Amino acid sequence: MANPIVVRSLDEIQFWSRIMKEHALFLSLGFTYEQQQLIAEAQQFITVFERIEEKLSRFSADTDIRQIQAFNNEVYQAAVAIWSYKRKVLGLTLRCEIRTNNFPLLVDHVSREAAYFANRLKELNEGKLAPQPDKIIQENLFFLKIMADHAKFIGHLLDPSERKLVNQANEFSHDFDQLVFQAVDLDSMRPQSETVPILDQFLDQNRVSVISLRDFKKTARELIEACRIKSNIHPLLADHTFREAERFLEIIDLFDAHLTQSKQ
Known part of the structure; x- marks a missing residue:
């Protein structure tokens, strides 16, 4: 019988990795031409989460729990990194250091989702399911x-x-x-x-x-x-x-x- 922690971990990563990748795309589309560095960072996150999606395809519900825990840790680091990037963008926006087509509430919104994703992975590795x-x-x-x-x-x-x-x-x-x-x-x-x-x-x-x-x-x-x-x-x-x-x-x-x- 498949370990429920494994099944739930794979499900969370499948759903939220795609969401994180799309967040990076939406943010990049909202930046202006002068904000090339922020666009480049967003594109790097698209690559990061595409690689996670590719690696995810190698796992199944029967995968050993220790492998999934290691994968969860890897994805957790990516989720924390994109959260940090989003908070940086929000800070720049609120201080009027940049002006973009991304609403501040939208940037905060996507950062909350990154924090949620990271926290779910942490909970699963702690065995919290019910x-x-x-x-x-x-x-x-x-x-x-x-x-x-x-x-x-x-x-x-x-x-x-x-x-x-x-x-x-x-x-x-x-x-x-x-x-x-x-x-x-x-x-x-x-x-x-x-x-x-x-x-x-x-x-x-x-x-x-x-x-x-x-x-x-x-x-x-x-x-x-x-x-x-x-x-x-x-x-x-x-x-x-x-x-x-x-x-x-x-x-x-x-x-x-x-x-x-x-x-x-």
Whole structure:
């Protein structure tokens, strides 16, 4: 039987390495012509994560746990490195030392995802797999903020003349901001494991909202790919945000299964 730590590690690396590679691409596209050094650094990270993806293809669920732990450490170093690069770019932007087409919130957003990825690898190498109630809330809080950010980016990158879509994106932004505040309150209350109904309701509410946003992103992606709406949204970025919504739904299902099992 395959080791669940191995299976989860490979899954995390497969998903997040592609995300990190795309972050580097999006940042590079947002820099100006004068920022060649930052563009070159971003391109180096694209190469780093392409190599990780290539190496990942050599592993399987039956790979020895020690090999996966070593690989996790290697990928962890890459995730920390790209996090550091993103924070450097954010610092330069906030100090007005550079001016780019990358929103500061977007740079912060992608750095949070790099930190999340690095932390997941660290946890897996520590043997942490089963979620705890406080982890369920914090994980949802992280992804709810990601979804709220996505809605804001979509709203700002759509052409102002796309009024209906802009309004829809703004509505999603507001809805997910409210879910973020609700999650912060619940995290402060720190419900214990016996308070399962509260967590059930929390996950169910989030699932409904994420499905709605996921479907909106899917429609937007299809319209962008068909050149049927006016925007500055790269088709790959549209697909990128769609995949992250799908990922959040998978995680909600994992937590839901864990809560169901804990009742038995």
